[in-house]
Amino acid sequence: xxxxxxxxxxxxxxxxxxxxxxxxxxxxxxxxxxxxxxxxxxxxxxxxxxxxxxxxxxxxxxxxxxxxxxxxxxxxxxxxxxxxxxxxxxxxxxxxxxxxxxxxxxxxxxxxxxxxxxxxxxxxxxxxxxxxxxxxxxxxxxxxxxxxxxxxxxxxxxxxxxxxxxxxxxxxxxxxxxxxxxxxxxxxxxxxxxxxxxxxxxxxxxxxxxxxxxxxxxxxxxxxxxxxxxxxxxxxxxxxxxxxxxxxxxxxxxxxxxx
Numbered sequence: 001x002x003x004x005x006x007x008x009x010x011x012x013x014x015x016x017x018x019x020x021x022x023x024x025x026x027x028x029x030x031x032x033x034x035x036x037x038x039x040x041x042x043x044x045x046x047x048x049x050x051x052x053x054x055x056x057x058x059x060x061x062x063x064x065x066x067x068x069x070x071x072x073x074x075x076x077x078x079x080x081x082x083x084x085x086x087x088x089x090x091x092x093x094x095x096x097x098x099x100x101x102x103x104x105x106x107x108x109x110x111x112x113x114x115x116x117x118x119x120x121x122x123x124x125x126x127x128x129x130x131x132x133x134x135x136x137x138x139x140x141x142x143x144x145x146x147x148x149x150x151x152x153x154x155x156x157x158x159x160x161x162x163x164x165x166x167x168x169x170x171x172x173x174x175x176x177x178x179x180x181x182x183x184x185x186x187x188x189x190x191x192x193x194x195x196x197x198x199x200x201x202x203x204x205x206x207x208x209x210x211x212x213x214x215x216x217x218x219x220x221x222x223x224x225x226x227x228x229x230x231x232x233x234x235x236x237x238x239x240x241x242x243x244x245x246x247x248x249x250x251x252x253x254x255x256x257x258x259x
Contacts, residue, residue: 086134123152
């Protein structure tokens with residue numbers, strides 16, 4: 001918008017942007033101070049994102065500010081995003097990865113670069129925007145990482161410092177392909193259900209520690225992970241169990257489902 005005064009507005013002629021007339025009488029009734037907003041607490045609702053419905057009907061998950069802020073501050077302490085970083089926001093809003101893509105760079109004073117709608121599905125567009133905008137950090141669902149590796153030349157996108165994967169299991173073969181495709185970039189694998197503020201575990205690939213599989217990693221800050229059997233008892237090392245998540249990131253519950 002352009003600020004104008006009534007008697008000089010006509011000097012500007014036709015404009016393609018809105019104008020705000022400083023002599024408009026409506027300004028006189030505006031408050032001189034910002035309106036008082038009721039206090040927002042860490043326990044207030046931050047967002048509702050629906051599950052995929054893989055176990056039945058999709059459910060709206062109510063996540064609180066405290067869990068989301070914990071996830072963001074953990075990421076900042078882990079990745080040390082700075083003013084010279086550029087984070088690509090390409091994930092649709094229905095997927096909770098979009099939350100950190102938007103707010104982590106803003107929290108850290110980095111640059112937030114928005115991909116075009118649908119751009120997350122186009123490897124050649126992604127390569128172009130990574131190189132044109134000097135992107136240093138982005139996220140791939142493993143299946144999209146596979147498409148990117150298959151359809152774009154290796155060794156490009158040299159500004160990338162960190163590639164993060166989550167949303168699906170990351171095969172070991174793809175992990176090796178990804179590392180070869182982005183030789184100057186760190187590769188991270190994260191895990192977390194919609195019910196737990198984006199991610200609850202994280203793992204960073206180190207070549208000297210390659211064990212032939214891709215772990216989901218260790219719990220992030222203020223998060224507890226338990227592997228329990230059908231009776232709710234901890235399983236021995238090396239025995240399969242069900243993941244139980246505790247800590248600040250656990251969601252409030254399902255929207256309109258008090259049970």
